[in-house]
Amino acid sequence: MNHLLTLKELNRETLKSIILKGIEIKRNSHLYENACYRKGLLLLFQKSSTRTNLSFQSGMNQLGGYAVTLDWNQSNFSISPIQYEARYVSRNCDIIMARLKKHDDLLELAKYAEVPVINGCCDRYHPCQALADLMTVYEVAGTFSGITITYVGIHNNVANSLIAGCVTLGIQLLLVTPIINTPSWDEELMQEACASGYVGNVASLSDAISRSDFVYTDTWVDMEFFQDGHYEEEKKRRVELMMPYRLNRDNLQMHTPYMMHDMPIHPGYEIEAELVESERSVIYQQAENRMHVQKALLLYLLTAG
Numbered sequence: 301m302n303h304l305l306t307l308k309e310l311n312r313e314t315l316k317s318i319i320l321k322g323i324e325i326k327r328n329s330h331l332y333e334n335a336c337y338r339k340g341l342l343l344l345f346q347k348s349s350t351r352t353n354l355s356f357q358s359g360m361n362q363l364g365g366y367a368v369t370l371d372w373n374q375s376n377f378s379i380s381p382i383q384y385e386a387r388y389v390s391r392n393c394d395i396i397m398a399r400l401k402k403h404d405d406l407l408e409l410a411k412y413a414e415v416p417v418i419n420g421c422c423d424r425y426h427p428c429q430a431l432a433d434l435m436t437v438y439e440v441a442g443t444f445s446g447i448t449i450t451y452v453g454i455h456n457n458v459a460n461s462l463i464a465g466c467v468t469l470g471i472q473l474l475l476v477t478p479i480i481n482t483p484s485w486d487e488e489l490m491q492e493a494c495a496s497g498y499v500g501n502v503a504s505l506s507d508a509i510s511r512s513d514f515v516y517t518d519t520w521v522d523m524e525f526f527q528d529g530h531y532e533e534e535k536k537r538r539v540e541l542m543m544p545y546r547l548n549r550d551n552l553q554m555h556t557p558y559m560m561h562d563m564p565i566h567p568g569y570e571i572e573a574e575l576v577e578s579e580r581s582v583i584y585q586q587a588e589n590r591m592h593v594q595k596a597l598l599l600y601l602l603t604a605g
Contacts, residue, residue, distance in 0.1 A: 302604045303410045303417045304597060307427035307464040308489070315468050316444075318600055319435045322593030329362060335599055336365035342393040343420075344409075346372035346400045351563060352420045352428065355591035356397050363595055368393065372400070383412040390414035395602060403483075416601040418594075423457060423483040429562050430461035431597065432589040434469065436582055437514060439589070440558060444469045450508040450557070452476040452545050453518045453570055454538070456484045458562055462516070463489060467496045474508040475501050478541060481522070505545050509555050514582075516560035517547050517570045539569065547571040558582050 303309065310318070325332050341360040343353065353369070360367045370389075372378055377385045382405060389396065390413050399420035400406050410417040419427055434444075441447055449466065451459055455477035466473040473493075493499035502508040509515055520538045521531070545551075547559065547570065559571070559581040567573040576583055 301410075301413070301416060302601055303413075303419075304427050304601065305406060305410060305417070305419045306425045307430050307461045307468075310468065312468050312470075314600075315434075315465065318431065318596045319438055319593060321596035321599065322431070322435050322589065323439060325595050326589070326592040332363055332595065332599075334364040335595075336360060336363035336602065339363075339365035339395070339602060340393040341365060341367040341598070342389055342396045343367055343369045344372060344377070344389075344396060344398040344400070345369065345420075346377075346398075346405075347421060349399055349420070351587055351590050352397070352399055355594055356420070359591045359595045360598065362591075363598065365394075365598075382408045386412035387414065395598065416604075418597065418601070421457065423481075424486060425461045425464075426457045426562075427461045427464075428590065428594055428597070429458055430465045431593040432586055433462060433516065433560065433562070434465050434471075435589045435593045436560070436586040437471070439585070440582055441513065444471050447514070448472040448474065448512045449514045449516055449560075450474045450476060450502075450505075450512040451516045451518075452505055452508070452547065453542070454520055455480040456518065456522070457481070458518050460484055460486055460489060463493045463499055467493050467498050470498060473499045474512065475499065476503070476505050476508050476545060477501070478545065479520075479538060505551055506553055509552060509557060512555075512557045514560055515547060515552075515557045516562075518562055519564065519566055520570055521566075542570070545570075547575055549574070556580055560586055563587050 357367045386409050395416045397418040397420045400422050403422045403424035406422045520542045521535050561583045
């Protein structure tokens with residue numbers, strides 16, 4: 301059974317083919333109107349979502365299939381061992397997208413599911429986001445060869461899948477990450493990434509930006525904690541530490557890389573509002589591409605056997 305849980309599952313040829321298929325579908329969506337005719341996608345949410353929810357629902361419907369949304373906390377997944385529920389729901393759908401809090405729960409779901417499982421975000425990886433990121437880079441640059449991306453912010457689940465994708469495709473990735481989300485840390489991934497020669501840690505944001513074609517940032521506080529009063533002290537600590545790394549005109553120092561952000565955006569924190577709307581921003585294109593590349597992913601997993 302083929303699943304997509306981290307992005308490390310895909311070799312270079314397969315990863316690039318999914319990205320190119322996403323671009324093809326975006327350009328000629330009418331040719332794929334019945335590509336998933338009567339196929340059912342279960343969307344299992346333990347975490348809130350805008351882009352993951354909308355892009356998968358829209359994408360599957362546009363492919364001629366249908367999507368059913370299930371709230372983890374309003375279902376029996378919250379009261380029964382995952383293995384039993386996984387076996388049951390597999391008999392009511394053709395593929396599962398799960399947005400869960402813990403990577404271990406995602407692995408348990410994939411272990412017992414009888415249909416392909418897609419990780420729609422967990423505490424360790426966000427492969428669907430990385431697919432859209434990489435599709436956007438290819439659309440803008442027309443190549444992966446010779447491209448350098450700087451990721452600035454918190455080392456989190458988004459960073460991990462981006463690292464995996466850049467290593468696979470041979471993209472230079474510079475990490476400016478003063479804070480690490482402990483649940484996200486993957487020692488094996490980082491050892492492989494550093495050994496590949498494509499990924500490196502850089503202390504100076506200005507040094508990284510001067511070498512980059514794209515600069516990518518993300519929230520400093522995970523969405524489930526952003527308005528949580530119990531997290532206020534940690535939020536304050538993060539903001540104070542990360543403010544020098546905020547993307548603004550001063551930190552860009554006349555350089556003009558493309559601006560990327562996976563959303564939701566907190567203007568005035570990780571990026572100033574002016575840059576979000578600037579001519580070098582590809583943020584909305586990046587967000588739109590979630591749907592297109594996920595269509596390609598659905599097609600791949602439903603036909604891969």
